[in-house]
Amino acid sequence: MGVATRSTSATTSSSPLHCIWCSLRSHQSNIHHTGATNMLILVRHGRTVANAKALLQGRVDHPLDDVGQDQARRVARVINDLYPEARVVSSPLRRARMTAEAISQNVIIDERFIELDYGAFDELALTDVPAETWAQWHADPHFRPPNGETLAELDVRVHAALDELTDEARTKDIVVVAHVSPIKSAVVWALNGHTNMSWRCALDRGSITRIAIGPRGPSLVGFNDTAHLDVK
Numbered sequence: 001m002g003v004a005t006r007s008t009s010a011t012t013s014s015s016p017l018h019c020i021w022c023s024l025r026s027h028q029s030n031i032h033h034t035g036a037t038n039m040l041i042l043v044r045h046g047r048t049v050a051n052a053k054a055l056l057q058g059r060v061d062h063p064l065d066d067v068g069q070d071q072a073r074r075v076a077r078v079i080n081d082l083y084p085e086a087r088v089v090s091s092p093l094r095r096a097r098m099t100a101e102a103i104s105q106n107v108i109i110d111e112r113f114i115e116l117d118y119g120a121f122d123e124l125a126l127t128d129v130p131a132e133t134w135a136q137w138h139a140d141p142h143f144r145p146p147n148g149e150t151l152a153e154l155d156v157r158v159h160a161a162l163d164e165l166t167d168e169a170r171t172k173d174i175v176v177v178a179h180v181s182p183i184k185s186a187v188v189w190a191l192n193g194h195t196n197m198s199w200r201c202a203l204d205r206g207s208i209t210r211i212a213i214g215p216r217g218p219s220l221v222g223f224n225d226t227a228h229l230d231v232k
Contacts, residue, residue, distance in 0.1 A: 004011070011107060016100070017167065034104070034143050036097075037214075038143075038169050038170060038171060038172060038173050038212075038213055039083070039169070039173050039210050039211065039212055039213065039221075040047070040088065040162070040165065040169050040173075040174050040175075040176060040186070040210070040213060041083060041173060041174070041175045041176070041194050041208060041209075041210055042175075042176050042178065042186055042208070042209040042211070043075055043079070043099060043100075043103075043175060043176070043177045043178070043185045044050040044177075044178065044179065044183055044203055044204065044205055044206060044207050044209075045064070045068070045072075045091075045098070045099040045177060045178070045179060045205065045206075045208070045209055046064045046067070046068030046069060046070070046071035046072045046077075046098070046099050046182060046206050047065055047067045047068035047203055047205050047206075048063065048065055049063065049064040049065050050062050050094050050123060051065075052065060052067070053125070054125060054126050054127070055123045055124065055125055056118050056121050056122060056123065056124050056126060056214065057095070057115070057122070057123065058115050058116055058117050058118035058119075058121070058122045058131070058148070059097075059114070059115065059116075059117050059118070059122060060122050060123055061093050063094045063095060063098060064094075064095055064098045064099065065142060068095065068099075068205070069096075069101075071100070071205060071206035071229060072098060072099040072102035072103075072227050073102055074206065074228050075099065075206050075228060075229070076085070076099075076102040076103040077227040077231070078208070078231075079103050079208070080103060081189055083173045083175065084174070085148040085150055085173065086104075086172070086173035086174060086175045087108065087173075087174050087175070088100050088103050088104040088106065088174075088175045088177065089107070089108045089113065089165075089174060089175065089176045089183070090107050090108070090109055090110070090113070090176070090177040090178070091109075091110070091113040091114045091115065091177065091178045091179060092109045092111055092226040093114060093179070094151055095179075096113070096179065097109070097177075099177050099206075100177035103175060103177070109187050110161055110176075111159065111161065112157040112161035112182075113161060113176060113177075113179075114179070114182070115146070115151055115176075115178075115179035115180070115181055115182065116154050116179075116181040117145075117147075117148045118147060118148050118149075119145040119146050119147035119148025119149070120147050121145045121146070121148065122148075123156075128224070135174075136142045136180050138196070139196075141194075141195035141196060142153075142165065151185075151195050151196075151198065152179055152195055154182065155185050155188065155189075155195050157211060158182045158185040158186060159185065159189045159225050160170060161167070162186055162189050162218075166213055166218070169213040171200065175196055179183065180203050181198070183203055184197075184198035184201045184203060185198060185207055186209070186211065186215075187220060187223065189200055189209075189218065190211045190218040190219065190220045191220060201223075202224065202225050203224050204224055204229075205230075205231050206226065207219065207224045207225060207226050208224075208225040208226075208228070209222060209223050209224060210225075211220035211224070224230050
């Protein structure tokens, strides 16, 4: 999906990782069209026990479970092959830091990429949130969970962080390891869209989303890539 790759003698034309590289290469023209040469690479953390139980997981600080640690290793493999010189930035929460540290031991923490604060809804089962609450949440970016954070507030902090990274990302690839809500917010930022667009995005754990940074601004060139998670 529109990324520059490097060759390796360990990769053969029939290997699974080579197939991933071919898929990424097939969209190289997308980046050339934007005039961009460098990327913001957004990685969603691996699975935690709360994810496995389908619970809302905001500021509660669970580590990765065994599946999540395996996802982190797989995402690290492809990131280090495709973006070996990238700077790595992470949310401060353990699930993000553990994923980031699988990629690099030199991780910069940025609090602005922390997950949405679900307040009283933290660790509530998705099915236990009343239907009318979901409807209000979807319709109103200023809806606030009890003692929590609005999506509009999340957009302000995430977009400010991305604006600051833009100049550096024009000359250097940057990996940001974060959570579902900040990464969806980054997609809204790249598309110059509205906060409510984030509800239309499905984002898997361990996925990679890419935003090319060029002279005409950011361009979304890859979203929710999970092919690397199938490579043994």
